[in-house]
Amino acid sequence: MNLTHADILEAWGTHLAQGRRRSPHTVRAYVATAARLLDEHPVTDWPTLARFDTAVLREQLASRRADGLSNVSAARELSALKGFLAFARSQAGEIDASLPRMRGPRIKKGLPRPITPDEAVNLAVAVDEDAAEPWIGARDRAVLLLLYGAGLRIAEALSLKGSALPLGEVLQVTGKGGKQRVVPILPIVRDGVADYVAKSPWGAPRDEPLFRGAKGGPLSQGMVQKAVARARVSLGLPPTATPHALRHSFATHLLGAGADLRSLQELLGHASLGSTQIYTKVDAAVLLDVYRNAHPREQA
Template identity: 75%
Template sequence: MTTADILEAWNAHLSQSRRRSPHTVRAYAATAARLLHTLPAPQSWESLARLDAGTLRTHLAERRADGLGNVSAARELSALKTFIAFAREQSGDHDGNGDLGRPRLRGPRVKKGLPRPITPDEAVNLAETVADDASQPWIAARDRAVLLLLYGAGMRIAEALALPASVLPLGETIMITGKGGRQRVLPLLPIVRAGVEDYIRQCPWPLAKDHPLFRGAKGGPLAQGMVQRAVARARTYLGLPATATPHALRHSFATHLLSAGADLRSLQELLGHASLSSTQIYTKVDAAILLDVYRNAHPRA
């Protein structure tokens, strides 16, 4: 059996049996391919089924040496465990060590501290992991689109879920109604528009103008609790703190913009704050991040 045969079977399992999104299939296939290319040939389902925690630990150590961060390493470990569980099923061995035949290996620890915004890498990984965990491809696309709106446009979760289908087709900006009935115009990044349009293409429910844009599994409006629970599961997989909530994505949007040079008045407009004092909290957050970097990097700190 060749590496190409193994990857073809793995891709088919993910896309057909597990009904994962094309993005997830690509990511999981790339993770498996990296592992396979480090192993001696020839390979078989039986040899893959016998891989242990030590082999995975060595492989991940090499990936970390190449610059892989904690959150990405946790995500890659999860994909590798799933791949090996599949190999054991294919080999007929259902008695491997660990849950569901997966090797016992903990993901990297994420340092705990004061609540703070998550990094851009963590925000993207959170959205992708929520999508990976979804039960159907269209639900994966929906959840990813919602989280992209929170991080990419700074929406509150209530604002995103209140969007009517009449906002379609999307342009470079979108007008939303926030707290107190205040309206504001938000720019939409290409990746955000693409995420929402991917959901629209897959949504099985008709999106009439007077209906909500984001729909639940049974066709009704998508509830906040569904998104919050999906994010809670994903942050556990990734080893993120409990502060990594849907609202933290909006918080991160603001902090990262401020770090990139946005002025407070512009940020106030984007966030829909009635008072500038509500926006000024992000100057303290940004200062805290800079101080943390200084303490960790400066030789005389």
């Protein structure tokens, strides 16, 4: 049975969105990667696509690298291509067939850049004070408190609905891939969210987004990022002081206070312990900075 490229891409996108529960952004990126492969190597059936080998992948990536693709993007593209070919093999009934073996480019993984506890608190206060309206300030402060006080990703915080209220001592969060976890909620976080709800002109209907934009629609990540950018300038913080840095800081400060990696993995919602282990390096880096800045010999 002959298929059009549109048929193949639609099936791939549906598999990613419904079968793998990927985000819309990931679906768009992975479908675009598959589309580029089909443009270079036109096929009209799953069995032919399933037989693509390492040479095809290498040629495709070489073409993309010639266009200036970075190591990080090339690694992501290779992952998408392998996933696409695995899907093609399942569609062709070749579930047990081995995929082409090809290593991606080496990526030097940079360490997250945490900020100090005082800087985290000051950032939350600054976005509150700099806001155009009191309820907007209370909103942005509440979001940042969830990032630093509970270790939420910004997308997780903004996906909360009114049904999460009133906040108790713990909160069930839905993270990447629909994975759920339970995080503790500190009194300062509960109070910050309650203050926002009390000031918000939109209320908190159970089935509606908890955090709203100025016109009542769902609050976007971009608006929070802009508020933080303004606040960090006023506080003299580096460009690395982003909303996501608050989550990094949450992890780093907990590890420094004695939290074990397994517990931290659960709190952060990491699928593997390897993702959490990077914070051991962060903590060591922070301690080294403290040593260099405070030790008498370093000041001599």
